[in-house]
Amino acid sequence: xxxxxxxxxxxxxxxxxxxxxxxxxxxxxxxxxxxxxxxxxxxxxxxxxxxxxxxxxxxxxxxxxxxxxxxxxxxxxxxxxxxxxxxxxxxxxxxxxxxxxxxxxxxxxxxxxxxxxxxxxxxxxxxxxxxxxxxxxxxxxxxxxxxxxxxxxxxxxxxxxxxxxxxxxxxxxxxxxxxxxxxxxxxxxxxxxxxxxxxxxxxxxxxxxxxxxxxxxxxxxxxxxxxxxxxxxxxxxxxxxxxxxxxxxxxxxxxxxxxxxxxxxxxxxxxxxxxxxxxxxxxxxxxxxxxxxxxxxxxxxxxxxxxxxxxxx
Amino acid sequence: xxxxxxxxxxxxxxxxxxxxxxxxxxxxxxxxxxxxxxxxxxxxxxxxxxxxxxxxxxxxxxxxxxxxxxxxxxxxxxxxxxxxxxxxxxxxxxxxxxxxxxxxxxxxxxxxxxxxxxxxxxxxxxxxxxxxxxxxxxxxxxxxxxxxxxxxxxxxxxxxxxxxxxxxxxxxxxxxxxxxxxxxxxxxxxxxxxxxxxxxxxxxxxxxxxxxxxxxxxxxxxxxxxxxxxxxxxxxxxxxxxxxxxxxxxxxxxxxxxxxxxxxxxxxxxxxxxxxxxxxxxxxxxxxxxxxxxxxxxxxxxxxxxxxxxxxx
Numbered sequence: 001x002x003x004x005x006x007x008x009x010x011x012x013x014x015x016x017x018x019x020x021x022x023x024x025x026x027x028x029x030x031x032x033x034x035x036x037x038x039x040x041x042x043x044x045x046x047x048x049x050x051x052x053x054x055x056x057x058x059x060x061x062x063x064x065x066x067x068x069x070x071x072x073x074x075x076x077x078x079x080x081x082x083x084x085x086x087x088x089x090x091x092x093x094x095x096x097x098x099x100x101x102x103x104x105x106x107x108x109x110x111x112x113x114x115x116x117x118x119x120x121x122x123x124x125x126x127x128x129x130x131x132x133x134x135x136x137x138x139x140x141x142x143x144x145x146x147x148x149x150x151x152x153x154x155x156x157x158x159x160x161x162x163x164x165x166x167x168x169x170x171x172x173x174x175x176x177x178x179x180x181x182x183x184x185x186x187x188x189x190x191x192x193x194x195x196x197x198x199x200x201x202x203x204x205x206x207x208x209x210x211x212x213x214x215x216x217x218x219x220x221x222x223x224x225x226x227x228x229x230x231x232x233x234x235x236x237x238x239x240x241x242x243x244x245x246x247x248x249x250x251x252x253x254x255x256x257x258x259x260x261x262x263x264x265x266x267x268x269x270x271x272x273x274x275x276x277x278x279x280x281x282x283x284x285x286x287x288x289x290x291x292x293x294x295x296x297x298x299x300x301x302x303x304x305x306x307x308x309x310x311x312x313x
Numbered sequence: 314x315x316x317x318x319x320x321x322x323x324x325x326x327x328x329x330x331x332x333x334x335x336x337x338x339x340x341x342x343x344x345x346x347x348x349x350x351x352x353x354x355x356x357x358x359x360x361x362x363x364x365x366x367x368x369x370x371x372x373x374x375x376x377x378x379x380x381x382x383x384x385x386x387x388x389x390x391x392x393x394x395x396x397x398x399x400x401x402x403x404x405x406x407x408x409x410x411x412x413x414x415x416x417x418x419x420x421x422x423x424x425x426x427x428x429x430x431x432x433x434x435x436x437x438x439x440x441x442x443x444x445x446x447x448x449x450x451x452x453x454x455x456x457x458x459x460x461x462x463x464x465x466x467x468x469x470x471x472x473x474x475x476x477x478x479x480x481x482x483x484x485x486x487x488x489x490x491x492x493x494x495x496x497x498x499x500x501x502x503x504x505x506x507x508x509x510x511x512x513x514x515x516x517x518x519x520x521x522x523x524x525x526x527x528x529x530x531x532x533x534x535x536x537x538x539x540x541x542x543x544x545x546x547x548x549x550x551x552x553x554x555x556x557x558x559x560x561x562x563x564x565x566x567x568x569x570x571x572x573x574x575x576x577x578x579x580x581x582x583x584x585x586x587x588x589x590x591x592x593x594x595x596x597x598x599x600x601x602x603x604x605x606x607x608x609x610x611x612x613x614x615x616x617x618x619x620x621x622x623x624x625x626x
Binding site for chain 2: 082103170
């Protein structure tokens with residue numbers, strides 16, 4: 001499920017539902033975001049041909065204070081609910097956790113979202129203020145993604161074969177107009193460790209997607225990984241750079257938000273796996289774990305990245 | 314780990330660490346709360362005679378926006394980290410999830426906290442305002458609890474034998490000065506369903522603890538459960554009524570917050586199980602999933618309750 005601007009970018013036409021008003025019929029932006037989660041999960045249930053009662057556990061979270069997008073948007077489904085907070089890493093956090101829980105449960109669902117308008121007024125400035133944005137800043141994606149995982153995978157469909165839970169990495173970055181640089185070190189840490197533990201290298205994968213590093217964070221990632229001996233330049237793509245058309249859409253360093261990775265994965269990456277265009281990918285979503293209060297207190301921004309390894313299986 | 318007021322109540326002397334200034338050495342309340350999590354987890358590691366590297370996954374969350382108590386307080390441990398948001402249900406959410414993850418991992422840790430001063434200014438009014446509190450309001454507990462779970466339980470120590478993940482229940486309550494009444498229906502739902510599925514009744518347990526229903530919520534719980542055919546009156550205790558001395562400490566309807574259940578469980582309930590004073594209990598922590606924004610938008614308060622069944626095993 002996506003907003004107007006998202007459907008004017010590179011993923012135009014790939015979404016199950018687009019609201020050209022970005023309101024999703026609600027009267028406040030927070031409720032719009034909640035409604036986007038409700039819609040996304042509804043579509044996921046329909047496409048998987050299951051009903052609420054078939055889902056053992058629903059994992060969800062978003063960027064809004066107290067994750068109200070999930071609690072208000074998903075209440076009506078009546079499914080055992082575990083709230084997550086991983087900032088923009090929520091999609092990968094949920095998928096990683098689901099893949100573990102699938103060992104003891106039949107069906108697990110993951111839902112996450114972000115909304116430009118709810119995020120701006122909560123984390124930055126009210127929209128009415130019309131503040132100028134710095135070139136390294138990113139544009140919060142309006143969109144919600146929902147995923148349903150089951151223990152027994154269908155043939156030739158996306159399958160999580162392993163995952164790695166990230167550690168909190170604080171590289172000392174304090175500029176909230178440059179989230180990419182705060183989050184890139186978390187990807188460096190998890191990717192380097194993952195390549196080491198699995199004894200693999202970038203060339204072993206069809207593609208390596210990060211969630212929302214944007215232009216700045218992606219450059220930093222590729223640069224540091226090269227120093228660590230891994231050439232990501234031909235394999236890495238960031239979902240924040242996939243969604244929008246850089247030249248036309250004025251999003252500065254690219255997209256961001258829980259929805260950024262989630263809707264790219266749901267609408268673009270996973271279908272490519274189903275069609276056999278990708279057979280072996282890494283998906284790493286990153287989150288910046290600060291709050292407006294810690295920013296005001298001049299603390300640096302802790303970041304996290306979680307990795308899921310998805311194959312066509 | 315607890316604050317001054319908590320150590321003047323019924324659990325006086327049971328905590329590993331008490332800071333009589335409630336600051337935990339930090340210069341802002343948000344950082345005080347983060348520090349309380351760092352201390353609590355440090356004590357848990359020491360008492361369990363393990364080091365950070367022994368912990369496979371750390372699950373944590375708190376009440377502050379973007380759960381910054383956990384991200385700032387626990388970053389230095391360098392453990393794979395999964396952020397949770399379950400409001401005051403976080404302790405039970407974390408324990409339930411840990412008990413599932415223990416089937417595939419060796420050691421899992423859960424940490425949560427709340428702090429009166431960070432919660433008041435975020436959810437209600439700045440402390441300096443000195444607003445009057447309604448009789449049904451509760452007092453957010455200053456404290457952090459940490460738990461370490463492993464697959465192979467020591468003999469005669471607390472053991473989670475099963476758990477139930479709760480569903481979001483919205484009973485239409487809009488009064489944020491009366492959280493007990495918003496959360497009690499979530500306990501009714503999960504307890505009734507748990508008794509049904511396990512074919513047990515209150516008399517089968519040594520005690521049934523809820524996290525922070527307070528006086529108002531506890532009365533509602535007992536009343537509705539009686540209508541459902543279950544007499545909780547002799548078995549139910551609420552952690553919000555355990556911590557403070559009602560007559561002396563002016564906390565109105567009792568304690569609340571993620572820390573309320575967590576420090577009661579860690580300092581009082583689990584030691585009683587270790588000593589054999591309890592052999593079979595239910596612990597149900599409840600959370601109210603609204604935000605100040607949804608309250609301002611006059612939405613009702615969705616609530617959740619998660620249940621863990623703990624025996625001496």
